[in-house]
Amino acid sequence: MGTVTAPWKQLLLNALESNSHLKHSSFFQLATVGSNGRPSNRTVVFRGFQGNSDKFQINADNRSHKIEELEHCPFAEICWYFTDSWEQFRISGRIDVIDGSNSDPQKLQQREKSWFASSIKSRLQYLGPNPGLPSISEHLNEETFLDPSTGPVATFCLLVLDPDQVDYLNLKKNQRLKFRSTLGLNGVKSWTSEMIDP
Secondary structure (H helix, E strand, O other), rough: OOOOOOOOHHHHHHHHHHHHOHHHHEEEEEEEEEOOOOOOEEEEEEOOOOOOOOEEEEEEEEEOOOHHHHHOOOOOHHHHEEEEOOOOEEEEEEEEEEEEOOOHHHHHHHHHHHHHHHOOHHHHHHHHHOOOOOOOHHHOOOOOOOOOOOOOOEEEEEHHHHHEEEEEEOOOOOEEEEEEEEEEEEEEOOEEEEOOOO
């Protein structure tokens, strides 16, 4: 499936560049819907775009609640606010969960690439206790070793958000744009934009 360059992507790249001196500019909020129908939100790290596409990459532990929520409902929304430039991006779309059981070799290669792009400290988190469960004191002092050349562990998965709608707000300019995508018969995604009241 092809894609036409998303017109909002340059706005986001500019915001990332102008806020790059702020460590927190690489974090955004990811909201999912739980099996009980309630919203669930957490802060995650932006791991880049998938290749030259407009798809967002996020690393995750397959034991976390968000994976169960995405299996129930694969739609999610990112909310990303840049404090220096006063810009907000709300990006919604469908998330593909890529774990070790995926049958697509290209997706498994993307998962492995994301694994090796992460720091050793980040990779070690996937060997720890189950996230969200009560802490057991004996886990606190355990030393965990990970061979840096070893591929992804079973608990590591790559989330890929394929956006279909972007709501952009620039508070300094008092400007708001809404971008929507459609998929043509030829399989190419195209985007439309509309200026709306902030």
